[in-house]
Amino acid sequence: xxxxxxxxxxxxxxxxxxxxxxxxxxxxxxxxxxxxxxxxx
Amino acid sequence: xxxxxxxxxxxxxxxxxxxxxxxxxxxxxxxxxxxxxxxxxxxxxxxxxxxxxxxxxxxxxxxxxxxxxxxxxxxxxxxxxxxxxxxxxxxxxxxxxxxxxxxxxxxxxxxxxxxxxxxxxxxxxxxxxxxxxxxxxxxxxxxxxxxxxxxxxxxxxxxxxxxxxxxxxxxxxxxxxxxxxxxxxxxxxxxxxxxxxxxxxxxxxxxxxxxxxxxxxxxxxxxxxxxxxxxxxxxxxxxxxxxxxxxxxxxxxxxxxxxxxxxxxxxxxxxxxxxxxxxxxxxxxxxxxxxxxxxxxxxxxxxxxxxxxxxxxxxxxxxxxxxxxxxxxxxxxxxxxxxxxxxxxxxxxxxxxxxxxxxxxxxxxxxxxxxxxxxxxxxxxxxxxxxxxxxxxxxxxxxxxxxxxxxxxxxxxxxxxxxxxxxxxxxxxxxxxxxxxxxxxxxxxxxxxxxxxxxxxxxxxxxxxxxxxxxxxxxxxxxxxxxxxxxxxxxxxxxxxxxxxxxxxxxxxxxxxxxxxxxxxxxxxxxxxxxxxxxxxxxxxx
Numbered sequence: 370x371x372x373x374x375x376x377x378x379x380x381x382x383x384x385x386x387x388x389x390x391x392x393x394x395x396x397x398x399x400x401x402x403x404x405x406x407x408x409x410x
Numbered sequence: 411x412x413x414x415x416x417x418x419x420x421x422x423x424x425x426x427x428x429x430x431x432x433x434x435x436x437x438x439x440x441x442x443x444x445x446x447x448x449x450x451x452x453x454x455x456x457x458x459x460x461x462x463x464x465x466x467x468x469x470x471x472x473x474x475x476x477x478x479x480x481x482x483x484x485x486x487x488x489x490x491x492x493x494x495x496x497x498x499x500x501x502x503x504x505x506x507x508x509x510x511x512x513x514x515x516x517x518x519x520x521x522x523x524x525x526x527x528x529x530x531x532x533x534x535x536x537x538x539x540x541x542x543x544x545x546x547x548x549x550x551x552x553x554x555x556x557x558x559x560x561x562x563x564x565x566x567x568x569x570x571x572x573x574x575x576x577x578x579x580x581x582x583x584x585x586x587x588x589x590x591x592x593x594x595x596x597x598x599x600x601x602x603x604x605x606x607x608x609x610x611x612x613x614x615x616x617x618x619x620x621x622x623x624x625x626x627x628x629x630x631x632x633x634x635x636x637x638x639x640x641x642x643x644x645x646x647x648x649x650x651x652x653x654x655x656x657x658x659x660x661x662x663x664x665x666x667x668x669x670x671x672x673x674x675x676x677x678x679x680x681x682x683x684x685x686x687x688x689x690x691x692x693x694x695x696x697x698x699x700x701x702x703x704x705x706x707x708x709x710x711x712x713x714x715x716x717x718x719x720x721x722x723x724x725x726x727x728x729x730x731x732x733x734x735x736x737x738x739x740x741x742x743x744x745x746x747x748x749x750x751x752x753x754x755x756x757x758x759x760x761x762x763x764x765x766x767x768x769x770x771x772x773x774x775x776x777x778x779x780x781x782x783x784x785x786x787x788x789x790x791x792x793x794x795x796x797x798x799x800x801x802x803x804x805x806x807x808x809x810x811x812x813x814x815x816x817x818x819x820x821x822x823x824x825x826x827x828x829x830x831x832x833x834x835x836x837x838x839x840x841x842x843x844x845x846x847x848x849x850x851x852x853x854x855x856x857x858x859x860x861x862x863x864x865x866x867x868x869x870x871x872x873x874x875x876x877x878x879x880x881x882x883x884x885x886x887x888x889x890x891x892x893x894x895x896x897x898x899x900x901x902x903x904x905x906x907x908x909x910x911x912x913x914x915x916x917x918x919x920x921x922x923x924x925x926x927x928x929x930x931x932x933x934x935x936x937x938x939x940x941x942x943x944x945x946x947x948x949x950x951x952x
Contacts, residue, residue: 370632373445
């Protein structure tokens with residue numbers, strides 16, 4: 370496997386993984402906050 | 411209404427993640443510059459996929475607040491009039507007609523999964539790759555009825571009919587159960603299961619090493635290199651950009667009329683910006699990580715570079731001809747074959763469900779019929795459409811014709827109409843302010859310019875490129891190739907009649923619906939739009 374192939378693959382995989390993880394982190398954080406505030410009410 | 415925000419995100423993600431993620435993307439990338447393909451691919455994601463996604467989610471949510479849930483009504487509202495409304499009818503045509511053939515492909519996946527669970531598809535292990543590919547192609551040809559027209563008699567096999575009935579019934583059952591108890595409940599478990607299946611396959615493929623030391627070039631590293639090694643000269647070709655944009659465009663389910671319907675069941679202040687981005691990111695994760703690592707790597711390891719080049723490219727040749735040969739050669743191939751095709755089945759059914767729901771919503775609100783009656787209308791139309799595609803199975807001409815004209819060409823019309831209505835007719839500032847209502851993240855200001863100018867222009871260029879490069883070869887393949895001949899022509903003409911008939915039906919129902927919506931006092935022409943919604947610039951973001 371060439372170095373360039375490895376670089377392209379790593380950047381693409383890291384990019385979509387970080388984006389997806391960040392999105393779900395924000396969504397789930399918001400969901401848990403709203404569940405907690407409902408429970409408190 | 412949706413049961414939860416995560417539920418709607420998973421439902422939209424399920425709609426987007428389909429066979430193309432695992433079968434079309436890797437072939438497309440390898441043929442168009444490998445790793446370099448990712449450059450136009452991610453540019454298209456940013457200037458087309460993400461902005462149109464935001465537009466669709468926003469249009470759908472506001473439409474739902476106005477009591478509208480179907481694409482014609484919602485696009486008519488945003489486009490302020492009858493022209494947009496009738497163009498919006500294509501947002502029902504696309505999912506309905508794509509379902510005519512898509513559920514059959516879904517049935518093939520289930521059929522293959524069943525075959526692998528019960529011992530494989532009968533390809534002898536000791537044969538050469540070429541012989542196995544030929545046997546695999548024969549098996550697929552028999553299952554799909556590629557040899558001749560007809561149902562049980564000359565063309566299609568009985569097995570494909572049995573699995574079509576199973577797949578169709580499952581779709582109808584989840585549709586009948588409704589949005590929250592049916593589609594959402596199913597997607598909430600189907601998406602994680604799909605991810606687990608893909609992860610198992612990914613680990614299996616990446617740990618294959620070099621199975622035959624006598625063939626050192628058939629290794630995981632060679633497979634990854636085949637997929638990812640960048641060829642920068644491909645970036646100079648317009649067709650690379652066309653292929654990358656097409657991949658993003660069709661993969662994300664934008665312009666399908668699905669997201670606009672799904673989002674119409676959200677609450678007024680539910681976030682659409684992060685939700686849209688999350689479902690797009692989920693689709694990209696499945697496509698780049700799983701699609702980009704599993705399919706071609708496994709093919710190169712077991713078939714070699716030359717056979718992979720020759721047999722991998724199109725969705726069907728990759729998924730239903732080349733990969734079954736890979737599973738014959740892989741240790742415990744029956745098990746991994748069953749997992750692979752079950753995963754494809756889940757990817758397909760979460761997409762096909764999303765095609766039925768917008769159609770049901772349209773008939774329900776346009777004809778003012780009950781939930782059960784709307785489901786029955788959709789079922790009747792889809793049975794007729796499925797039988798048409800099943801009958802004209804020779805060379806898969808009917809399937810290809812519907813896919814080319816409706817599943818590709820008309821998506822441009824829906825997406826173009828939406829982005830023009832969003833950015834120009836409704837007004838970009840008001841539209842972005844509406845998108846920002848309840849948003850968890852702010853849409854960067856740069857996207858005001860992108861959505862208004864870049865996305866429509868990019869879409870137009872890609873559409874013209876599609877007409878320039880893809881229409882003439884398609885035309886020649888139908889009418890100029892002596893191998894396709896008269897029967898293909900006949901099936902093409904019948905397919906056009908099906909498309910035109912469906913368009914006429916949807917336009918008529920839209921006209922009936924418009925009269926009914928007006929009588930109900932609904933603002934279908936967006937006359938009150940100027941007075942509605944938050945003021946531009948008052949984005950409620952975090």
